[in-house]
Amino acid sequence: MLSLACAIRLAHVADTPNWWQLALTCVLGTSILVLPAIASAKPVADIDDLARIWNEAVNLERTSWDIEEPVEGLSYNLAIEAANRFEAVSEWLDAAPTPDLEPYRHAYWRTARAYWLAADSLELSDRDRRREHLSQAIEFTDRGISVDPDCAACMLWKFNSMGRRLQIDGIFSSVRNVRTMVKLLDHAIALEPDFREGERSSTLGNLHYVSAVFYRVLPEWFWLKWIIGVRGDKQRALEHARTALALHESRIDYQIEVGSQLLCLGASKHNPKRLAEGRRALAEASTMQPRNLDDRKEIAAAHVMIAAPKRACSYAGAEWIEIDEGSAVSAIK
Numbered sequence: 001m002l003s004l005a006c007a008i009r010l011a012h013v014a015d016t017p018n019w020w021q022l023a024l025t026c027v028l029g030t031s032i033l034v035l036p037a038i039a040s041a042k043p044v045a046d047i048d049d050l051a052r053i054w055n056e057a058v059n060l061e062r063t064s065w066d067i068e069e070p071v072e073g074l075s076y077n078l079a080i081e082a083a084n085r086f087e088a089v090s091e092w093l094d095a096a097p098t099p100d101l102e103p104y105r106h107a108y109w110r111t112a113r114a115y116w117l118a119a120d121s122l123e124l125s126d127r128d129r130r131r132e133h134l135s136q137a138i139e140f141t142d143r144g145i146s147v148d149p150d151c152a153a154c155m156l157w158k159f160n161s162m163g164r165r166l167q168i169d170g171i172f173s174s175v176r177n178v179r180t181m182v183k184l185l186d187h188a189i190a191l192e193p194d195f196r197e198g199e200r201s202s203t204l205g206n207l208h209y210v211s212a213v214f215y216r217v218l219p220e221w222f223w224l225k226w227i228i229g230v231r232g233d234k235q236r237a238l239e240h241a242r243t244a245l246a247l248h249e250s251r252i253d254y255q256i257e258v259g260s261q262l263l264c265l266g267a268s269k270h271n272p273k274r275l276a277e278g279r280r281a282l283a284e285a286s287t288m289q290p291r292n293l294d295d296r297k298e299i300a301a302a303h304v305m306i307a308a309p310k311r312a313c314s315y316a317g318a319e320w321i322e323i324d325e326g327s328a329v330s331a332i333k
Contacts, residue, residue, distance in 0.1 A: 044092040054104060057085035061114050064121070066292045075293075076121035083114035083136075090140065093147075106195075108144030109153040112137040116161050124319060127168050134168075137161040152193035153203045155184040159210060167316070171218075171323060179229045185211050205247040205254070212241035212257050216264055216313060217321050234265050234313075252295045253317070255285035256302050263305055263312035275309055282306050 044050045060082035064075045089107040096104075119133035141158035144151045159181050166177060185207065193203040218224075218232035225231040238261040245254040262278030265271060282302040290296045298317075305312045314320045 044088055050089060050092055050104065053085045053088050054107075057082045057089070057110070057114070060085065061110070061117070064114075064117055065294070068290075068292055068296075070293060076118055079114050079118035079121055083111055083118060086111035086114055087140070090143065105148075106153065108140050108147065109151065109157050112140040112144070112154070112157040112161065115140070116157060116164065119161075119164060131165060131168055134161045134165045138165075150191055152188040152191045152207070153195060155188035156203055156207055156210065159184045159188075163210070163214070167319065167321065171321065181214070182230045185214070200248055200250055202247060205244045205251075208240045208244035208247070209254055209257060212237045212244060212261060213316055215240065216261055217316050217323075219323055220268075234261065234268065237261050238265060250288075252285055252288050252290060253298050255288065256282060256298045259285060259302065260305055260312040260315050263309040267309040268313060278309065278312065279306050 044053060060078050064078035064082065067075050067078075086107050089104050090111050093104060093107055115133045115137040119130040119137070122130050122133075124130075138158055138161045141154040141161065144154035145158070148154070162177055162181050162184075171178075189204070189207050189211070193207075196202040215233045215237035218230065220232040220234065222231070238258070241254070241257045241261045245251070245258050248254055259278050259281030262274050262281055264278075266274030266276075266278055282305060286299050286302050288295075288299075290299060301315055305315060311320065314322050
């Protein structure tokens with residue numbers, strides 16, 4: 001998280017060309033504007049250099065997640081700087097005699113996640129740059145899977161990146177991609193990964209969370225499974241959401257996902273009990289203390305869904321995905 005001193009200094013320089021370099025110095029603890037930005041991945045000189053680059057990348061990415069107030073371009077530039085450093089570690093892994101060395105063996109999917117975060121930090125209208133960074137993310141997840149075919153975190157972030165790209169191009173723009181995404185989820189969850197990042201995040205928890213969103217947003221039209229191999233399943237989505245929340249009860253987004261699932265079930269199945277449960281869950285989540293800007297956005301979305309329960313079926317975090325059956329048929333054809 002950015003320190004108060006850094007936040008004050010950033011407030012005064014946010015309109016200058018190199019303001020984000022100051023953000024890097026706040027994160028990494030170097031002197032003001034001394035740290036040069038890494039425009040692309042640089043070769044790792046030795047094991048000490050490897051550790052330094054890794055630690056910088058971790059701090060940059062964590063700070064990008066933890067921003068509490070919007071500062072234009074800050075999250076994006078931090079994510080790109082993190083991606084470049086993780087990529088440097090990935091290049092080192094390609095030639096390393098022991099590519100399973102902790103924690104560096106996670107560099108492929110960490111690079112992918114940083115590129116995903118960069119794409120997610122851009123305006124929705126910036127389609128070309130978002131698509132470019134998502135393609136970079138997919139490239140690194142594929143590299144990770146080629147090294148470790150059971151890399152569940154690689155599968156998670158490939159799923160996330162493919163999903164975001166489908167949101168850009170159209171949910172049914174590639175039937176093959178939807179089938180691939182389902183296989184990624186099924187395989188990764190079956191592996192029961194135990195990787196955790198503190199008490200609030202784990203690969204398994206995130207897999208159940210994204211599964212919940214996927215099966216809630218995807219329509220339940222009976223014919224859909226014949227065409228693309230899968231269709232929505234709101235009850236299954238609710239089970240995934242509850243599993244994720246049981247793993248990480250302090251996550252606001254997981255709590256809101258459970259509430260949105262209940263509201264969606266209540267609205268689509270005309271079930272007043274589910275509607276009441278969903279409203280209670282979202283109201284409770286709205287009282288939780290937000291940790292970052294994403295939590296604030298989640299709480300704002302919760303208020304929208306409480307007022308308009310039918311919208312809960314289309315909530316997908318970054319945006320609302322409304323899928324019309326007629327348009328879907330045309331897109332698939």
